[in-house]
Amino acid sequence: MTPTVRRIEYTDQPDYTRLGGEAFGVPAAGPTVPTSEEWAASGFREWGAFDDDGLAARLRVYGFTSWFHGERVPTAGVAGVAVEPERRGSGHLARLFGAALDEAREQGDVLSTLFPSAPGIYRRLGYEVIGSFDDVDVPLQNLNRVSAPAGVTTRRAGTADFDAVVAVHRRWAAVQNGPVSRAEKPFWTPPEKFFADYTGVTLAVDAAGETVGFASWNRGEGYTPATTVMEIDDLIALTPDAARALWRTLGTFSTVVGTARVATSGLDPAWLVLPDLSTSVHAAHPYMLRVLDVAGALGGLSSVLEGARVPFAVRGAAGLAGAWTLTVSDGVTHLERDAVAVEDAHHERPVLGPNGLALLYAGAQSAANLRIGGHLTGPADHDAVLTALFAGRQLHVRDYF
Structure with missing residues (x-):
C-alpha cells in the first residue's frame, strides 16, 4: 500500500x-x-x-x-x-x-x-553538510591570561538592554552565512523570557557607550572547578576588545568553575583573542542545507563581480533540475532559465548536483573541491567565477532545532 x-x-x-x-x-x-x-x-x-x-x-x-x-x-x-x-x-x-x-x-x-542524526540519509534527499554547531569546552583558568581590553567594559544586562542585544546579534549574523535571524518564533522570544532563561547576560560596552558584544550564560551547579561547568549560549563580539572583555569576565569564575561550555561554530573571530586553543569539543551537531528554489536562492544577491556571466545547470533533483545563466549587473545577480536539456548541458556548461549546489551556495566548498567530491562536472572555464560569487563569508549557526 x-x-x-x-x-x-x-x-x-x-x-x-x-x-x-x-x-x-x-x-x-x-x-x-x-x-x-x-x-x-x-x-x-x-x-x-x-x-x-x-x-x-x-x-x-x-x-x-x-x-x-x-x-x-x-x-x-x-x-x-x-x-x-x-x-x-x-x-x-x-x-x-x-x-x-x-x-x-x-x-x-x-x-x-x-541537523541530521545520520547525514547519509539526507544526502539522498539533496541535503549536504555545510557546517557544524558545536559545544566546546574552554578551561576557565586560561581566560585569566587574555589581554586586557582597551576602552571596553562589561556590565550586567536587563530587559531595557534587549534591543541592544538583538542589534549585536543582527550585526554579527548579517556578515555570516547560516545564522538563524531570530526574527520569527520559536527563535524570537520576548525580553522577559530571554533574560529569565539565563543566570546572566553580560554586555561589552565601548567608551562611547555603544554595546559591542554580549554573552548569555548559566552559572551551573557546584563550586568545585574539577566538576563545575558553566554553559554559554552566546558569546558574540563585534570588536577584539569586546571579545577580550567578555572572556575575561567569564574567567573571573575560575576559582569555582572549571569549564565554560560554549555553543559556537567554525572559528569565530571572538576566539582569536584567546592565548591558546586548549579546548575540547563536547558535542558536535552537523548542519545540512538543501536549496529548494534555484532562482529564489541565487538571484538578487549583491556581488562585486560586475559583468560576470556564468551558464550552469543542476541535475538530479525534483524541483531543481534545469539550466540557467547567472549574470551580475548593477551589483546584483540575475538568473535566466535556458532552454537546454540537463542531460545535454554538461557539453557546454558546468553541472552541479543538488548537494554541490548546497555547498556552493553556502560558500562551504570551492568549485575545485566540488569536482574532487564528484558534485560538479562539465567544463571548468567558469570555476573561478563560481567560487568567487559565493565565497567570502564564514559559515556559522548558533541555534539548534
Whole structure:
C-alpha cells in the first residue's frame, strides 16, 4: 500500500508524540502530549506518513529566515524526523520530505536546513553538510591570561538592554552565512523570557557607550572547578576588545568553575583573542542545507563581480533540475532559465548536483573541491567565477532545532 502523506492534525498528536519519544528518548514519566491550545499556537508545520497500521513516519517544519550573503532568506528548518523502526527502509521518508518541501516552496521558502542524526540519509534527499554547531569546552583558568581590553567594559544586562542585544546579534549574523535571524518564533522570544532563561547576560560596552558584544550564560551547579561547568549560549563580539572583555569576565569564575561550555561554530573571530586553543569539543551537531528554489536562492544577491556571466545547470533533483545563466549587473545577480536539456548541458556548461549546489551556495566548498567530491562536472572555464560569487563569508549557526 502506498502510504498517505498529509499534515498532522491534533487528533494525531498522541501517535505523533509517541513516535517522537521512541526516536529521541523520553523522560521517565513518558512523553507529554501538548494541549490543543499549545499545539495551535506553536506555528509548526507537522507532517505524517500513514499506512494501514497508522502513523509510520513524522517530521516538523519550522518556518524562519536565516542569513546568507547579507540577506535574510526564507528557510524551512526540518526537525523531529522519525520513522517507526519496523517500517524503516520502506520509502516513507522520501514521500514525507517531498510533500513537506513542496509546501515549503509554496509558502516561499527557498532553502531548507536540518541537523541530521545520520547525514547519509539526507544526502539522498539533496541535503549536504555545510557546517557544524558545536559545544566546546574552554578551561576557565586560561581566560585569566587574555589581554586586557582597551576602552571596553562589561556590565550586567536587563530587559531595557534587549534591543541592544538583538542589534549585536543582527550585526554579527548579517556578515555570516547560516545564522538563524531570530526574527520569527520559536527563535524570537520576548525580553522577559530571554533574560529569565539565563543566570546572566553580560554586555561589552565601548567608551562611547555603544554595546559591542554580549554573552548569555548559566552559572551551573557546584563550586568545585574539577566538576563545575558553566554553559554559554552566546558569546558574540563585534570588536577584539569586546571579545577580550567578555572572556575575561567569564574567567573571573575560575576559582569555582572549571569549564565554560560554549555553543559556537567554525572559528569565530571572538576566539582569536584567546592565548591558546586548549579546548575540547563536547558535542558536535552537523548542519545540512538543501536549496529548494534555484532562482529564489541565487538571484538578487549583491556581488562585486560586475559583468560576470556564468551558464550552469543542476541535475538530479525534483524541483531543481534545469539550466540557467547567472549574470551580475548593477551589483546584483540575475538568473535566466535556458532552454537546454540537463542531460545535454554538461557539453557546454558546468553541472552541479543538488548537494554541490548546497555547498556552493553556502560558500562551504570551492568549485575545485566540488569536482574532487564528484558534485560538479562539465567544463571548468567558469570555476573561478563560481567560487568567487559565493565565497567570502564564514559559515556559522548558533541555534539548534
